[in-house]
Amino acid sequence: xxxxxxxxxxxxxxxxxKRFRLQRSGTRTIKSAMLDLMRNRGAGKNAFWALQDMNFxxxxxxxxxxxxxxxxxxxxxxxxxxxxxVPTTGSIRTTGTISSLLELGAGFHPDLTxxxxxxLAGAIMGLSRRQMRERFDAIVDFAGMRDFIDQPVKHxxxxxxxxxxxxxAVEVDPDILLIDEVLAVGDENFQKKCLQKIDAFRRAxxxxxxxxxxxxxxxxxxxxxxFLDQGRIEGIGDPREVIGRYxxxxxxxxxxxYEREWGTGEARIEGxxxxxxxxxxxxxxxxxxxxxxxxxxxxxxxxxxPVFGFGLSDANARLIFGSNxxxxxxxxxxxxxxxxxxxDLGGLPxxxxxxxxxxxxHSSDHRTNYHRLDHCFAITVTSDSRFEGVCRIxxxxxxxxxx
Amino acid sequence: MLGWVRDIAxxxxxxxxxxxxxxxxxxxxxxxxxxxxxxxxxxxxxxYSLFLGVLKFPIHLPTLVTGIIAWQFLAMCMGDSLxxxxxxxxxxTKAAFPRMILPLSMVGANALNFLFSFVVLSVYLVFAxxxxxxxxxxxxxxLTQAALCLGMAMIVGSANVFFRDTEHVMSVIMxxxxxxxxxxxxxxxxxxxxxxxxxxxxxxxxxxxxxTAYRAALLTPPAVDGGLVAMSFGVAWAVFGAxxxxxxxxxxxxxxxx
Numbered sequence: 001x002x003x004x005x006x007x008x009x010x011x012x013x014x015x016x017x018k019r020f021r022l023q024r025s026g027t028r029t030i031k032s033a034m035l036d037l038m039r040n041r042g043a044g045k046n047a048f049w050a051l052q053d054m055n056f057x058x059x060x061x062x063x064x065x066x067x068x069x070x071x072x073x074x075x076x077x078x079x080x081x082x083x084x085x086v087p088t089t090g091s092i093r094t095t096g097t098i099s100s101l102l103e104l105g106a107g108f109h110p111d112l113t114x115x116x117x118x119x120l121a122g123a124i125m126g127l128s129r130r131q132m133r134e135r136f137d138a139i140v141d142f143a144g145m146r147d148f149i150d151q152p153v154k155h156x157x158x159x160x161x162x163x164x165x166x167x168x169a170v171e172v173d174p175d176i177l178l179i180d181e182v183l184a185v186g187d188e189n190f191q192k193k194c195l196q197k198i199d200a201f202r203r204a205x206x207x208x209x210x211x212x213x214x215x216x217x218x219x220x221x222x223x224x225x226x227f228l229d230q231g232r233i234e235g236i237g238d239p240r241e242v243i244g245r246y247x248x249x250x251x252x253x254x255x256x257x258y259e260r261e262w263g264t265g266e267a268r269i270e271g272x273x274x275x276x277x278x279x280x281x282x283x284x285x286x287x288x289x290x291x292x293x294x295x296x297x298x299x300x301x302x303x304x305x306p307v308f309g310f311g312l313s314d315a316n317a318r319l320i321f322g323s324n325x326x327x328x329x330x331x332x333x334x335x336x337x338x339x340x341x342x343x344d345l346g347g348l349p350x351x352x353x354x355x356x357x358x359x360x361x362h363s364s365d366h367r368t369n370y371h372r373l374d375h376c377f378a379i380t381v382t383s384d385s386r387f388e389g390v391c392r393i394x395x396x397x398x399x400x401x402x403x
Numbered sequence: 404m405l406g407w408v409r410d411i412a413x414x415x416x417x418x419x420x421x422x423x424x425x426x427x428x429x430x431x432x433x434x435x436x437x438x439x440x441x442x443x444x445x446x447x448x449x450x451y452s453l454f455l456g457v458l459k460f461p462i463h464l465p466t467l468v469t470g471i472i473a474w475q476f477l478a479m480c481m482g483d484s485l486x487x488x489x490x491x492x493x494x495x496t497k498a499a500f501p502r503m504i505l506p507l508s509m510v511g512a513n514a515l516n517f518l519f520s521f522v523v524l525s526v527y528l529v530f531a532x533x534x535x536x537x538x539x540x541x542x543x544x545x546l547t548q549a550a551l552c553l554g555m556a557m558i559v560g561s562a563n564v565f566f567r568d569t570e571h572v573m574s575v576i577m578x579x580x581x582x583x584x585x586x587x588x589x590x591x592x593x594x595x596x597x598x599x600x601x602x603x604x605x606x607x608x609x610x611x612x613x614x615t616a617y618r619a620a621l622l623t624p625p626a627v628d629g630g631l632v633a634m635s636f637g638v639a640w641a642v643f644g645a646x647x648x649x650x651x652x653x654x655x656x657x658x659x660x661x
Contacts, residue, residue, distance in 0.1 A: 020659060029568045083499025085658040100498065107497050111431045112424060120424060123417040124498045 008095065010176055010207040011058040011081065016090035018051040018076055050076045051231045054090065060175075061205040063198075065222030065239065067215065067246050069253075072228040074211045078178050081209065096175025096207070099125055110154035114145060114164055117153055121168045135171045142193070143167040163190055170197050177201060179210045195221070216281045219243050244271065258317040258356060263371035267299035267306065267335060269359050272377055285348055287383035287392070293343040295359060302336040303363070303370070310343060311358040312350075314390055317375050320350065326364065349392040352383035407651075410501045417500060421508035425483075426515065440519040444472055448527050462588060465531045465622055470586040472524050473617050476517040477552055477610065481577055483509050484556035485563045485570055492661040502654045506556040514549055528621055537620035544616045551609050551639035554646030561653035564660050584610035590628060606631060609639035 051073045058064050066074050079085045080092060082100040107124060108117040118139055122132035140149050143163040153161065170177070179198075198221060201208060212218040218225070218239075225242040227235040229249065235242045252259060275292040276282050285291055295308060309324030325332060332341070357377040361370045385392070411418070430437060448468050455464055487509040488495065488502070495502065528535070563569040583605055585593070593605050605611055612635020619627040 029566055079496070079658065082497075084496050086655040098499070107494050109424065109428065111428055116424070116427070120420055123414075123420040124494060124500055126414070126417075126500070128416050129420075 008060075009057045010060045010062070010095055011209075012091075012093045013054045013056050013081075014091050014093075016051065016054040016080070016087045016092055017049055018073075018080060018085065019047050019049050019088040021047050049231055051080070051228075053232060056226065056233065056236055058207060058209065060095075060207055061202075062223045063202055063208045063210065063221060065218040065225045066209060066211045066228060067213075067218065067225060067243060068228035068234075069250065071230075073231045074228055075180055077228065078180055078209065078211060081176075082178055094176060097126060097172075098176045098178065099169045099172050099174030100178040100180075108153050108161065108165070111152055113152055114140075114149040114156070118149075118164070118168055121165075122172060125169075125172045125174070127172055135173075139164075139167045139171045142171065142197075159187065159190070166190075166194060166197075170201070174206070176207045176209070179208065181211055181213070215243055215247070258313075258375040260374040261372065261376065263361070263369045265371065266301060266368075267297060267303055267361055267370040269361055269371050269373055270296040270298050270338075272296070272357070272359055272373075274377075274379060283379050285379060285381050287350060287352060287381050287385065288347050290347055291345040291379075293345070293357070293359075295341045295343065296338070297335060297341065297361060298338045299335045302334055304334045305364040306332060306335050306370070307362055307364055307366075308332070308341055308343070309360040309362070311360075311374075313356045313358065313375055315354040315356065317356060320355075320390060322358075324360070348381055350381055351387060351390055351392070352381055355379050355381060407501070407503070411503060411507065414500060414504060418504055418508050418511065421504065422511040422515065425509060425512035429512070429516075437519075440516045441523055444520040444523040447471060448524075460587060461592070465528055465533055466589065466618055467587060468524065468527065469618055469621055470614050472517075472520050473548070473614055474581070474584065474586045474610070475520070476513060476548060477555075478577065478581075479513045479516070480510055480552035480556055481559065481573065483513065484552075484559040485573060487556055487560040488564050488657060489560075489661070495657050495661055502657060503557070503650060506553060506560050506650075510549060510553045510556055513552070514545075517545075525621075533621050534623045535621055536623060540616065540620045544613060544620060547636050547639045548613050550643040551613070554639075554643035557646035557650035558642075561650055561657075564653065564657055580608070580610065583608050585614050586610075590615055590631065606634060607638055609635045609642060611635050613639065 054077070066077065068074050076085065078100065080087055081094065082098060083094075107121055109120070112120065115136075118136065119129065119132050122135070123129075127135075140146055143160075143166070145160060145164060148156065148160065153164075156164070195217075198208065198210075202221070210218060210222065220239075222239050224237055225235075225239045225246075226233065227242050227246045234249070235245050273281050273294045274283060274285075275294070276285060277290050279292075293310070297308075299306075307325045309322065311322035312320050314320060355378070356375040357379065358372070358374040359377070360372045362368060362372075363370070426437070430439060448464075451467060451471070452464055455462075455467065460467065484506060487506045491505050494500075494505075525535075559569060559573060583601075590605075590611060593602070597605075612632040615627060615635075616632050619632075
């Protein structure tokens with residue numbers, strides 16, 4: 001199956017909206033439907049718009065990343081594109097065959113063998129038995145499951161399930177591939193294989209739509225990013241820029257209105273990212289774990305001996321700890337243009353919860369505040385240990401015997 | 404409408420694979436597997452032949468067995484139809500394909516099963532000395548019954564997506580339908596001494612004419628009520644048409660409800 005002959009975009013979405021009826025708890029019965037009728041509750045009251053005013057075009061060969069908070073409508077958008085849900089208003093036009101990794105291996109029947117399920121999945125995606133026979137070996141090899149392929153899939157581990165599902169979806173060689181959060185499943189080895197396959201797809205000129213919460217990965221693999229917020233398009237375009245806006249919005253939602261920003265603007269803190277012990281970018285940390293803050297700055301003119309400072313506050317903006325380069329005895333000779341400074345925290349001795357970081361950039365005599373970002377960066381800390389208060393002080397108990 | 408037929412014709416591989424899957428699942432982990440579709444009608448004939456004398460049913464054994472085996476095709480379809488959509492929720496929410504393929508392949512699997520039973524029935528009828536006088540009508544009769552089954556399956560399968568108590572309504576309806584159909588009796592019997600509305604309902608019941616037609620084609624009945632058969636066939640195809648309309652209206656919302 002080669003790509004479709006006609007030229008033009010792969011996906012065109014116009015004035016598209018999707019409305020859901022809200023389900024009350026439990027399944028619907030004839031009784032509840034009658035009661036609704038008698039109470040004259042039409043569709044209007046119990047409906048909500050999951051997606052509204054969707055207008056966008058995905059070009060052939062493009063990789064579009066989709067980001068947004070939980071409930072923003074990302075998965076609904078992919079099911080509409082896959083054709084498993086029907087838009088309430090507007091239209092969606094797609095060109096070429098579509099394969100979706102919405103729920104990997106979800107179409108598998110537990111009592112059938114891997115082999116039977118592979119053929120079933122292929123038929124569902126529109127391939128003939130002959131076409132599937134040609135691809136069968138490649139599918140089994142990619143999943144690495146030669147030994148288990150004639151076992152009923154109910155005996156498979158969840159990892160095997162996902163691997164086989166991914167293999168089928170990519171080997172059917174669709175023109176458009178829809179991927180929902182699969183970068184987060186499987187072991188590291190398989191994830192690497194998935195990313196390689198996604199890269200191969202890109203090079204083969206396939207169109208891909210990818211949902212992920214892994215912002216750094218999605219930023220590198222996407223040509224453009226679509227940012228959904230509460231069922232509307234909040235931004236679409238350059239990955240770096242749109243993900244920056246998504247991060248900013250997510251942050252302002254979390255900072256609870258305590259964030260403040262001021263300064264002369266001669267030099268600015270352009271952005272701060274946080275990394276955990278393994279060097280992975282994240283906003284989620286374990287109590288006691290290390291935090292590395294990468295502070296990107298931009299100075300409009302040369303500034304001698306600038307001082308960067310930071311503060312960590314609890315969710316109510318009460319300062320827990322604050323320090324700066326001067327206090328810690330680090331001297332930065334001068335800054336000019338763009339650059340980065342790194343702040344390492346040797347361990348977060350705080351209880352589980354939400355915390356706010358503040359960063360500042362000021363002159364060495366503290367007279368001029370070039371830029372201050374108070375309570376602008378939210379992080380979340382998890383903990384296995386239960387203790388009272390905000391901060392953990394190392395403590396040990398003992399019971400010396402009677403003297 | 405034509406587009407629809409074409410869509411399904413294009414996906415006939417999927418229809419076959421689903422029919423195959425439905426049959427495989429039915430006999431999953433059973434020792435005798437497909438032999439059951441031959442064995443169960445055999446046992447059925449054997450058991451009725453033992454007890455017919457005791458029960459003193461005023462009906463011949465070949466007539467009774469023909470009725471029961473034909474009825475079972477409908478009964479199996481109706482039981483499976485409840486889950487033809489709901490039971491495939493993971494397919495419906497995962498991939499786009501003509502949803503009609505689900506009830507179609509379910510009826511297809513049951514039709515194949517019915518054909519196996521029918522072979523067993525025919526062998527028995529040969530020994531029982533049946534005439535097979537109208538065997539040429541069998542394809543039309545079977546097709547009509549399949550259309551009725553598919554029409555009902557589309558309605559019941561869709562209804563069960565939206566109302567999960569369809570199951571309970573169904574079991575009541577199937578009991579009434581069984582007694583309103585000439586399965587364990589012959590049409591003449593119900594025409595005597597029953598209220599007028601029961602007779603009208605019997606006449607409109609598509610299974611009345613279908614069962615009568617099977618018996619007329621295989622056995623040598625005294626006289627066949629041609630009007631009844633024509634009426635039933637008309638109603639059966641009307642049910643098929645109604646099923647198509649209902650299914651078409653319900654289909655776009657399956658993805659939201661499941």
